Amino acid sequence: MSLMLAGGLAAFRWSEQAGYRALADAAVQQLELYSAGLDIEIARHESIPSIMALDEDLLALLGTPRNAELQGRVNKRLTNLNVRAGSLSLFVLDPAGRVLATSNWYEPDSTMGSDLSKTSLFTEAMQGGQSRSFIASSDRGAPEYHFVHVIRQQGLISGLAAVKTSLEAIESMWTALAAVSPSDRLLVVDENDVVIMSSVRAWKFKSANPLAPERSIGPFESSKYPTQAIEPLDIQPVRALEHGTQLVQLASADAESSTGLYVAQERAMPRSGWRLITLSDASGVRSQARGSAVGGAAVAGLAGVLVLYLRQRRRAIASQQSARLALQEANDALELRVEERTSELHRANEALVVEVAERRRTEEQLRAAQGDLIQAGKLSTLGQMSAGITHEINQPLTALRALSENTCQLLAIGRTADVERNLHTIAALTERIGRITAQLKSFAWKASVPADPIPVAATVSSALEMLRNRLEGTQVEVHVDVPKRAWVACDPYRLEQVLLNLMSNALDAMKQTPVKVLHVEGRIDGERIHLQVSDTGCGMSEAVMQRLFEPFFSTKSPGEGLGLGLVISSSIVREFGGVLRARTGTSGTVFEFDLTRVEVKDHA
Structure with a gap:
């Protein structure tokens, strides 16, 4: 088979080269005649x-x-x-x-x-x-x-x-010659590579891409052509041939020409700045070369068959004598190999069972450690917020004390209307204290709630409520732009922990900046909801950006952070099916992640 392929390939190459050489020789002669005729016609009126x-x-x-x-x-x-x-x-x-x-x-x-x-x-x-x-x-x-x-x-x-x-007369002559010899195509392109004369009328005033890739086409005066939109005539070089000719691939959709391989010969016309190109159909060369390849393969195949027959006859005699002995040896070796392989598979199976059990124990320990790490992050955040939370609760408690004393005095003098108004105020203050403690209790709770659909906007508002005391007096502008129809299915308290951590980091980054803007944005993109938390802080260097999600890495002063907030947040977002990313914004830093959107009909 290899001998037949080699013989067929050699015959194909030889026949193809001979065919292309013949077409190239004919193209050179035709180009000389066409070029001389066109030059004479132009020079006839020049004087x-x-x-x-x-x-x-x-x-x-x-x-x-x-x-x-x-x-x-x-x-x-x-x-x-x-x-x-x-x-x-x-x-x-x-x-x-x-x-x-x-x-x-x-x-x-x-x-x-x-x-x-x-x-x-x-x-x-x-x-x-x-x-x-x-x-x-x-x-x-x-x-x-x-x-x-x-x-x-x-x-x-x-x-x-x-x-x-x-020049219509000479172009008509070319068209007539092309009708006699349909395998030849002739075209003249000007300095803008636009076909201005051609034996194929459908090609006229099309843009012919140059056969020389280094030639560039500049702006040209389109009023010279009858149409403003110059359609392309795709002529792609394949390889160079003899006498400066090229084998090209023509792709054309018009009815007057056909696609395929052509031998192209180009000649410059210095008098007019044009180029004269002839295209000779090369499809017959490939057909003739394939015929030669079949013949060459057949001859090589016959020779190969004869050589193979003689070799096989000599080998057959020797193989018959050794076949029985080799078969017996192979059978013995196979039985031994099967026994050894069975033993190896048994040992590998036992080792695999032990490895699977060990990996299960490791995964269980990792999940437990991860849960403890998330809870530690929550408690760390609560510890940092403790001063503000104490101040938040002390305000309504002070008001409750003052209202209680005032109510007793009003009750003694019989001003029941004022007493009723004070009691309503006391009830509102106690409800506010209850909301704060309930929010802290739910945030600190370690167990995860079922993944029911929750509104993202409400979770953002809840996180901002926990930061309200920290925001007071900081001159930080908070911009929230989250669609009300943005709902996701995840643990609301864990999502709130991520948002709270990102907002707290943003507030820390803006301590020394004159312009303080915290921007929380939500955007719906098909089946995903993209969330962004950005600030106008001092930003981060590339080296810091690469280590953001390393455990215990922190840019804060000692005692202000454990370096686990972003690690925990990244792990939570990954469990929700997203990826937490950080990048440098126009001013400050932008943290973003995306979650799967849930369609809730009652809140659409």
Whole structure:
């Protein structure tokens, strides 16, 4: 099989290279003929503007542009010259770009009096003394070429002589030749890599990507083409061939051309700045090469079969003598190997059972330690808040004492209405103390509640309520933007612990900053809810950012933190199905995580 593949591959390569070489040779010859014909057609009219500049009446008209009699004689003379030259039209421009005389003065769409000062053929001629310009006709898109020469009198520019000639005849000849030989394609691209002439009419005025990748295309004057949107004609180089030709891949969706491999030959036309490209269909080369590969593989296969037969006949005699002995030895070795493998599997199974039991015990211990660590984080947070909580409860207790004494005095003098109002106030204060203690009790409780749907906004408000005493007098602006329809299924107290830890860190980071803004934002994104806690603090360095979630790492002063808050918060968020991340914001630090959203119909 390897010999057949090698023989087939060698035959395929040889036949393919020979086919491409033949196409490349033919492409070079055709390119010379096409290029010479196009150059001759362009050069045939190049000297006409110089001939026009020798006419005395024309020179006199440039000096007296309002002389109607002189203008009429020049028009007729240009008409006769245009017929003899076989061009489309001849015309004369004054230095301002206005047409003074033209060979088509008698036609309804005559260019007499037209202002051509904004066109490239006028501006380039005024700058360089002459210009060559391709402009497609606006009605049929036929290729037209303009030669413009500056006319000087006494060293000054007195006007311009121009000729417009059509290249449609030579393009029609290419189209006819392509009909006879449909495997060949011919196209001319200008300096903007736009196809301006082609034997395939569907390719005209499409953008042909350059065969040389280093060539760049700059901005171009789109008014030269009949359409503003230049569609692409995708020609991709595959590999280089002989004589400077290339094998290219053509991808085209029009009906006049086919996709596939072509041999491309390119020639520059310095006179016009164009490039002439021929494309020869290379699909037949691959078909011929495959046929050669089949033949080569067949010959190699026959030779290989003969060699294999002779070798196998020699081996068969020797193998018959040793087969019985080898079979017996293999059977004995197999039985021994099965016995050894069975023993190994039994020992491995016993070790695996021991390892599984050990891993289960380790996981149970890890979960227990993790729960204790989370509870320690809660108690640490409560300890840091104890002073503020004591102040929060002392305020209503002081008010209760004063109201009780005032109520006794009011009751003694019979002011029952004031007594009733004091009693309502006392009831409200006791309810406030109950809310504070209940909130602390639920936050400190170690056991996790069932994962029922909870509103994120309420959890954020509960965390801020626990920080209310710390926020008083700090001049911190708190901005909360959490949608009411944002609900998640998780332990509310553990989520509150995460938010409380992130908010506390944000307040610590803003102690020394003049602008203090705490921003809590919630955003719904499909099935996820993204939460962000950001501050306007001093921020963190890259080195600190990389160690944020390491246990016992803290940027606070000794005694102010254990370095476990972010570790515990990250673990809680991970249990909820999210990831806690930190990044540097526009000012300060941003902590963010996302949770799975729960749809609650009654609160939508």
